[in-house]
Structure formats: C-alpha cells, structure tokens
Amino acid sequence: MLKSNYNGIYFQWQGKKKLVLTKNLTPKIKFFKEDLILEDNTEYRIFEPGRSKYSAAILQKISKLPIKENDSILYLGASHGYTCSYLSDIIGNKGYIFAVDLSPRVVRDLVKVSSVRENIIPLLFDANKPFLYKEKITKVDILYQDIAQRNQVDIFLKNVDLFLKNNGYCILCIKSRSIDVTKNPGEIYSYVRKQLAKKLKILDSKTLDPFQKDHCFFVCQKK
Ligand SMILES: C[S@@+](CC[C@H](N)C(=O)[O-])C[C@H]1O[C@@H](n2cnc3c(N)ncnc32)[C@H](O)[C@@H]1O
Numbered sequence: 001m002l003k004s005n006y007n008g009i010y011f012q013w014q015g016k017k018k019l020v021l022t023k024n025l026t027p028k029i030k031f032f033k034e035d036l037i038l039e040d041n042t043e044y045r046i047f048e049p050g051r052s053k054y055s056a057a058i059l060q061k062i063s064k065l066p067i068k069e070n071d072s073i074l075y076l077g078a079s080h081g082y083t084c085s086y087l088s089d090i091i092g093n094k095g096y097i098f099a100v101d102l103s104p105r106v107v108r109d110l111v112k113v114s115s116v117r118e119n120i121i122p123l124l125f126d127a128n129k130p131f132l133y134k135e136k137i138t139k140v141d142i143l144y145q146d147i148a149q150r151n152q153v154d155i156f157l158k159n160v161d162l163f164l165k166n167n168g169y170c171i172l173c174i175k176s177r178s179i180d181v182t183k184n185p186g187e188i189y190s191y192v193r194k195q196l197a198k199k200l201k202i203l204d205s206k207t208l209d210p211f212q213k214d215h216c217f218f219v220c221q222k223k
Contacts, residue, residue: 001039006058007068008090010044012037020047020055022089031113032082045089049211052083053146053173056211057219063204064219066169072140073097074163076127076155077147079106081113081120087144088117095119098137102126127155130162139163143170148178153195160200164222170200172218173208189216196220 001021002011010021021037021044028043030036035046049056058065067073071091078084078099087097099114100123101107110122125133127147143164145156156172164170174192176185189207196202200220208215 025089056208057217060206070094073142074140075099076145080109146173148175174216176214185214
C-alpha cells in the first residue's frame with residue numbers, strides 16, 4: 001500500500017490499474033459492495049472513480065484536495081452516501097459531515113450508513129433552500145457539492161455564503177449537461193469558472209472524463 005500525497009488516500013497497483021483506497025473507519029462493515037484489502041492488520045476500501053467524482057479527480061491528478069482529519073463538512077447531494085462514506089474515513093471520528101439530500105429514498109439509506117458511521121449526520125432538505133436547515137447546522141471547514149441541477153452554481157454560492165468559514169475550502173462537481181444539454185461542456189466550464197471567480201479563489205479544476213463523462217471538478221477557497 002502506498003500512502004499518497006492526498007490526505008487519507010492510499011494507492012495500490014492492480015496490474016496496470018491504479019487503485020484509490022481509504023482506511024476503513026468501520027472495519028468489516030461495508031454498505032456499497034466495495035472491495036476490501038487487508039494489509040498489516042489494516043483494512044482498506046477501494047474507492048471507485050466510476051462511482052465518485054472525488055476518486056476520479058484524484059486519478060486526474062488534481063493538485064489540491066483540502067479535506068483532512070477532524071474537518072467539518074457540509075455535503076450537498078450526498079445521495080446513498082457512497083462518496084460521503086469515504087470522506088467519513090478521511091476525517092475520522094472527530095470530524096463530522098452534514099449530509100444533505102432532497103430525496104427521501106436515498107436519505108433512508110444514508111440513515112442506515114450513519115447508524116454505523118457516527119460522523120455522518122443525514123439531513124433531508126433541498127440545498128436550494130438553505131434557510132430551512134440554517135438552524136440545524138454549524139459553520140464548516142469544507143463545503144462539497146454534487147447535485148445535478150440547472151442552477152447548481154447559484155446553490156453552491158448561496159451555501160458557501162451562509163455556511164463556509166472564512167478561508168474555508170469548497171469543492172464543486174459540475175455536470176455540464178444539467179446546466180445546458182445543447183452547449184459544449186467546455187463552454188459551460190468556462191462560464192462556471194467566471195461565476196466562481198467573482199466570489200472565490202479557484203485553486204484547481206479537472207475534467208473527469210473518462211471516469212465521469214461531461215463532469216468538471218473545481219476546488220476553491222473562500223476569499
Ligand atoms: C449525482 S448524485 C450524488 C452522488 C453522491 N455525491 C456520491 O458521489 O456518492 C446527486 C444527488 O443530488 C441530489 N439532489 C439533487 N438536487 C438536490 C437539491 N436541490 N438539494 C439536495 N439534494 C439534491 C439527488 O437527490 C441525488 O441524490
């Protein structure tokens with residue numbers, strides 16, 4: 001197992017395939033049928049780039065991923081909790097994740113995950129209406145967003161304003177087809193870049209093809 005330069009992330013080669021892994025915070029327990037690797041009495045979980053934009057951004061060699069041990073995170077679009085569970089490995093038991101999704105069906109799964117991973121707090125809310133969960137959460141070190149909505153940049157900036165600490169980091173996964181299916185993804189990404197740059201410092205961005213088609217991953221910092 002090779003320790004990577006990204007916090008809490010390990011690499012292992014499987015033939016020509018580079019695997020991305022985290023240390024399992026809840027050994028022997030898994031919710032996503034992920035493969036586990038045991039080495040030196042430590043259990044690692046394989047983090048698939050086809051299932052997570054975070055893992056895809058690592059394989060695309062994003063230059064900075066700020067999430068680290070003990071961080072507090074607001075995760076918008078947590079879905080069933082796949083990526084959320086790996087961020088839960090990275091931040092450890094002293095960090096916590098407010099995991100927001102508007103679909104009751106996926107939040108039900110998230111509740112099951114959080115019954116074992118106690119650093120995940122599931123919240124059934126629309127991220128477009130942050131005033132509805134304003135009283136339920138604290139300011140956070142990190143804001144992570146992965147929701148396929150036409151106004152995904154507005155939703156992101158609204159939540160950054162309300163909940164991200166000054167100098168905190170924020171990560172936006174953009175699905176270009178949700179913003180405008182008729183436009184070339186490159187055009188969408190430059191529009192998004194301009195919108196973000198008005199309020200944030202953009203640290204890096206990577207397109208996620210071939211792992212996640214027509215997606216781009218932006219890492220920013222609150223000015
Ligand atoms: C692509 S999936 C997220 C996958 C997840 N981030 C992962 O990597 O495991 C997008 C999720 O965003 C949620 N979503 C869409 N619009 C939303 C909104 N306005 N507020 C909260 N969640 C939303 C959907 O219900 C869906 O679960």
